[in-house]
Amino acid sequence: MTLPTQLVLRVLLDDPSQERYGLEISSAAGLASGTIHPILARLENLGWLESRWEEVDPKTEGRPRRRYYRLSPDGVALAGAALARTSATALGRLRPGLAGGAS
Amino acid sequence: MTSASRSARRLTRALAELKNQKQWIYPELDYLQETLTRVDGFMLASAAASYIDNEIEKLTFGPNEPGLVGYWQALQRARVHAQALEAALVADSKTSFTGELTAKHMSSGGAEVAMVSAELSGDRPSPLAWRADPAAPGPTCQRLVALAAHVLPEGHRLRYAEEFRADLREVPRRERFGHALRLVACAWELRRSLTLSAARAEEHR
Numbered sequence: 005m006t007l008p009t010q011l012v013l014r015v016l017l018d019d020p021s022q023e024r025y026g027l028e029i030s031s032a033a034g035l036a037s038g039t040i041h042p043i044l045a046r047l048e049n050l051g052w053l054e055s056r057w058e059e060v061d062p063k064t065e066g067r068p069r070r071r072y073y074r075l076s077p078d079g080v081a082l083a084g085a086a087l088a089r090t091s092a093t094a095l096g097r098l099r100p101g102l103a104g105g106a107s
Numbered sequence: 108m109t110s111a112s113r114s115a116r117r118l119t120r121a122l123a124e125l126k127n128q129k130q131w132i133y134p135e136l137d138y139l140q141e142t143l144t145r146v147d148g149f150m151l152a153s154a155a156a157s158y159i160d161n162e163i164e165k166l167t168f169g170p171n172e173p174g175l176v177g178y179w180q181a182l183q184r185a186r187v188h189a190q191a192l193e194a195a196l197v198a199d200s201k202t203s204f205t206g207e208l209t210a211k212h213m214s215s216g217g218a219e220v221a222m223v224s225a226e227l228s229g230d231r232p233s234p235l236a237w238r239a240d241p242a243a244p245g246p247t248c249q250r251l252v253a254l255a256a257h258v259l260p261e262g263h264r265l266r267y268a269e270e271f272r273a274d275l276r277e278v279p280r281r282e283r284f285g286h287a288l289r290l291v292a293c294a295w296e297l298r299r300s301l302t303l304s305a306a307r308a309e310e311h312r
Contacts, residue, residue, distance in 0.1 A: 027274040037278055038289030041267065042296040049304035058273075067242070068273040071266070 005090055008035055012043050013083045016053075016073070020080045023072035025058075044073055052079030121185040244275050244283050251287035258294035260301050267297070 011033040016024070024032070030040035047053040058070040075083060170179045244252070252275060256268035271290050278286045 025274065026270065027277055036289060037274075037282070038286045039293050041270075041290075042293055042300050045297055045300040045304070049300065049307070067276055068269045070273045071270040 005086060008033070008039070009043050009047070010087060010090060011035065012040070012047070013087055016075045017080070017083055017087070020075045023056075023074045025070040025072055029073065047079070048073075050079075050082075051076060052082055054079075117188040117191070121181065121188045124181045124184070242276050244272070244287070248275060248283045248287040251284075251291050255287070255290040255294040258291070259298050263301050 012029060012035070015029055015032040018032075026040045026044060027037060029044070030037055033040075044053060044055075048055060052075060053073050054076045055071055055073045058072060060069055062069055170176065170183075172179065243249075249272075252268060252271045255271055256264045259267055275283055275286060275290075
């Protein structure tokens with residue numbers, strides 16, 4: 005899992021029930037604006053993310069609708085497990101004895 | 108090779124030369140150059156010309172300023188090539204930018220892309236009325252968003268065009284050009300993600 009994907013998942017896992025739009029997620033994750041959509045598309049294709057249009061009428065509001073994302077129920081569990089595995093692997097690389105719990 | 112392709116290559120080289128002057132660092136130039144390379148120059152001439160014109164307007168020194176002669180000349184050359192590319196594209200398509208988007212480079216895109224590009228270029232009233240929005244991005248950014256959406260598979264263009272525009276609208280004005288260029292630069296990666304997922308879905312049937 006790439007570092008940008010991990011950063012995005014951490015943001016989404018902060019409050020899994022909260023819906024956020026792309027720019028909001030990339031700002032919170034510290035990614036360059038405009039680079040988030042490929043990551044969101046991959047996660048959505050995996051079924052980890054759900055998305056929906058903002059419920060406003062663009063004609064009334066005079067602006068385009070935002071697309072909101074949040075983790076799916078499966079996504080919450082899978083993303084949490086994936087991040088835990090990634091952390092354990094990273095820790096294992098730094099201190100091999102710690103990753104598996106053996107000394 | 109068409110005259111547009113030749114102009115695109117010249118402009119790419121001119122931008123590289125501009126960067127090599129190392130007088131200042133322009134992050135936008137990296138995106139512009141990368142994007143020009145990826146799309147063989149098509150359709151970004153207008154963005155390049157606008158960007159270079161903006162830089163020339165901001166210059167506070169003349170062509171003979173000590174230490175800055177090379178940069179000044181590189182900027183002028185880049186402008187000439189950007190204008191040549193624009194002219195070549197118009198000559199190729201014998202249409203306006205909108206016509207060019209729809210008739211030539213977006214010919215496989217179908218009606219929905221024609222609608223998006225016409226809307227973004229302001230050639231007809233927008234069904235989303237977004238041009239009336241005082242925070243709406245300028246025409247160069249709108250064209251870049253149209254290009255980013257055009258790169259995507261046909262069934263995804265309308266969705267992402269609207270999503271890109273909604274995000275772009277909330278970016279501070281002075282950062283919008285860079286944001287829009289990054290959207291274009293990342294569009295190929297997004298296209299790959301969307302295409303792969305479609306292929307996987309097909310396999311599972």
